[in-house]
Amino acid sequence: MKAFLLRMYDIYEFLLRFYKEAFLPPYEYKEIINQFFDVGIRSLSIISLTGFITGMVFTKQSRSSLAEFGATSWLPSLMAIAIIRALAPLVTALIVAGKVGSHIGAELGSMKVTEQIEAMEVSSTNPFKFLIVSRVLATTCMVPILAAYMGLVAMLGAYVNVHFNEETSFTTFFQAAFVRITFIDIAVLVLKSAVYGFTIGFTGCFNGYYADHGTVGVGRAANTSVVISMFLIFVEEMLIVQLVHSYLH
């Protein structure tokens, strides 16, 4: 219990320091841009592939149920709602947690146990600003962009499936799809993806920055980063959906 409370206090302190370092100059523009590029580009191929498959598979799975009611014409709008409101942000966040979150945990953990963070500190560099703030900002800003991109690719996957079954044209499909999508849906996608992105970056950085016990600690930091991020993403999804349904829909 004492260890748990101490850990919670460490997280609280880390969070406070993050906000302080993020808003106070000087800003590490170059490193932030590097991390934006790194997080975005590193995940692009897997996001594209997963998005396309998700769109195709969910369309295929949904068709049989709708066909029973002769309602396959609802497929485009149904898929748009499912993808934009739930699948795109959630699947993107889970992929980024696995790919980028583990990388951040392992990278910072390795830097910690090999004294690279201390070396940065004695080189007159604030390692918290340089390593932590840049990574958390990058995941917070890039996950919404990746989620929006995945939404489009998944819709493309859904279109391919619908096109080969119903011979629906590209224009007809997307007109039907987006008729049910509102500005609020897009805004919620962006906002909750930003929350997921922050969670991934923060969890990876916290676990990496406090890694110890040599190489075992590095592995543990990477593993813990992924597991905790994924768990928190599901908790946040539940809370955000409750909030959105209570106040907006």
Next chain:
Amino acid sequence: MSIDRGNAVISLRDVHKSFGEMAVLKGVDLDVFKGENVVVLGRSGSGKSVLIKIIVGLLLPDRGTVRVLGCAVGSLDTRELQQLRSKIGFSFQSSALYDGMNVRANLEFPLVRNKRNLTRKEIDEAVAQVLDDVGLSQTINQMPSELSGGQKKRIGIARTLILHPDIMLYDEPTAGLDPVTSEEINDLINEVQQRYNSSAVIITHDLTCARFTGDRVVMLSEGKFIRQGSFDEVFNTDDTRVQDFYNYNFITKA
């Protein structure tokens, strides 16, 4: 190079440091003078690394004062501490090269962080100069993972030299190296002292390193300095703690 005994660049007074219940330093006093190489000898876990981390402000003492280049390290704000650190070179035991950067980027890092108005040409010249000083010009585009242990140590030292520090701190510079490479590192430490007119604190348990690099040797045991002087003066004693340390090193080397 002559030692200026009237000018202490590092001054420690009654420094105490504990981690939980374990007292690591129990009232350490030390002066390092301009142009002097001081070797701190001691067994593993005796608090040698803690001592130099206190000097550079990575750790704060529980009690006592630390003055470096005239500044009280404990009372400096972040900016002042960064300015002070730009005058101190710290060579880590593990070399601590940034894995994600090649040798050139590793060397440029402290330079561009501390001197933001340099042109590309000036940076390239500075990198080429320090690489030449440590005799590793050919490694400029290699990654740290492609370097040997000795090369990593040299690049780690080069990274600190690029800012022309007044003080060098070496944490176990010869640990894990074969005798020939260790000798090369010892020579390099002496060359750095001559070429850059710097002072140094060298933390080691390697007696060969202590003999060849130290103008003065201090022996740390149980959180206190128990002997200091020239290498021969330190080991010319009946103190069993010193004799055991000497004999253990001798037997290990043999």
